[in-house]
Amino acid sequence: MELSTDCLTKQYDKKIVVDRISMTLNKGVYGLLGANGAGKTTLIRMMCGILKPTSGEVTFNGVDVTHEDYRDALGYMPQFFGYYPEFNAMEFLCYMGCLKGLTKKRARERSKELLELVSLTDVAGSKIKTFSGGMKQRLGIAQALLNNPKILILDEPTAGLDPKERVRFRSLISQLGEDKIVLLSTHIVSDIESIAANILIMKGGRLLHKGTLEEITALIEGKVFECNLDRTAAEALISKYPVINLRYQQDRTLLRLVCEEKPCVGAVNAAATLEDVYLYYFSEVNPNAKLF
């Protein structure tokens, strides 16, 4: 099972949104991490066949993204999930099931299973327009799973979910990753950290890094420091380095930051996390930054 992109590029006039991305994904959960505007959604749309690349190609086991067999293997949950307000959850899923090639009977059975999985059985007959954001999100996840897809692409799937739902969702994704290619795009680092075996980091339309959590965090190993400083010293550091965490303790400030070398006397090296990596790549240093 192999999902590949080859030199995938999307350009609008002079702006390159996705820049020659080549990658191969196999079974497992992949976390696509990037700040807003990094090109994640554009990349995903091209991988789903709803946006034509300027150049490059996407294939699954050699089948082109434009082919019906590719779509047959695909489950997609977009960032902004569309629905028919007048449909109820069951009708909506049955319709999506038919679109995905299920018979009406099978679509109904599968819809029931999935409504249970996403805890929407009680509201199966309610109109979608009456659903909360979290409920709609869960319905979106359910529709993506209808055809038991081999490729599951989820664009910001946990937005709008409460912490309990998020935990449930993470374990569900982990299970799905056992026999599918799951690509999870988000900027919620903790989601990726807890379920993605492989992490892809995107910035400015380019794929910066690809690897396991250990491989990715190893990139900044020895560059994460913690220090306890007075206000003046802390202000000097936050205007110079990307700050990961900042905590006030009486008249002192506890700083966690990423930098190439020890930022000050007394700074202690800390074990790098994915959040550190994210901030290292995506936070911008403000030279005029001040403490409150």
Place this chain on the structure above:
Amino acid sequence: MQSFFDLVGFEYKKLFKRRSTIISLVMVLAIAVITCITSITGHVYWSSGERIPLLEAMRQDREVITSKAGYMEEAFIREAIEQNAIMIANNDNYIINDYGKHLKSSAYMNYILPYEKAVNIINIIYERNIENLGTNGIELFNTSTIRPIDKLRTEDAAGFYEVINQTVQNQINGRTLLSEGEKTKHFEMLSRVETPYYNDYFQGFLTFARLLQVVALIMMIAMAISISPIFSNEYQTKMDQLLLTSKYGKSKAIAAKLFTGFSFTLALAMITLFGLLLSLQVLHGFRGADVAIQAMDVFSTYPLTMLQASLIAILVVISTTLLFVICIMLFSAWIKSAFLVVTMSFLLLFMPGLINISAKNRLLYQLLQLFPAKATMFSNIFSEYFFEIPGIILTPPVFYVIFSILMASLLTPITGYVFKSHQVE
């Protein structure tokens, strides 16, 4: 195939869950009912001179005319001439005052009404005054001038149809805007017009011909409102992303949408138009099917009865409607906003109706005739101006149907392609 019809079922579900569809259908139904009710309510001064309910006047008209139903053979024409002669010979049939000599309603009812169609045709055919011909020569209450029938002798009845044939041929020959090819086609059609004509009460068909355009346009408004969201709603609800990434999203789902648009149109058009024809027949007593179209317009060369002409007109309106609906679906797939689609559809529907082009500019004139506002008019469907394609001359009904089928066949795959290749950006 089952999956296709399952998808069609869901498309219908979407269609009927939209409030706009229900409102537009209710609007068509309401207008149809109002049209029928207003055509039978109220009072009129009937031929007898008394003011009676319209429904009763229709019944009495029908009774008088159907008493003479049958083929307008020589004997019938002779009788009509004879009765007219008796009527004009007796001054008791007139009110004579300072303003002139006026035929009494009771006289009209006794002598003319039973032969009304024949008298009308005679007055047109034997009319030599071009100005009177312009008004179809029908001013039967004004007898201050001598009418063509007043000058006829009963012996003239023998040559009635020859005179009609000759007059129509002269008319065709005199039309400078007709090409030689069109004239030949007219003569060929004229030779197939069956004589003698059949006389019967055919008000139901006349009313159908009169209402056809209005009803068709109202029906098309309902269709524009109902069908406009068929593709654009997917963009507006952001369902396009899910649809186009699903297995059948770029194939059967599009086919199901197009099928839904066409089948809904076909069903609504057939129910509306056949419903109109049927209800008018119910109101007018199921009469007049065999009456020749020449009873409506003696110069028409179409060899058709009123029933045949009405069915052909329905076929033309249905095919025009199907073409209109594929245009709406194309706009819907292309423009992405249901409101703009409805606006464009309304422009397509009504703008050409406001434009008038003389048949002298034949190409522009005929292009204009292809728009719904023109193509749904009974008189345009059976127009004297034909469509000339090198080597072949087609009458408007034939051309409208062929044109609609060809254009719909061309626009359908384009519509599918436009939606299929939509880019989610």
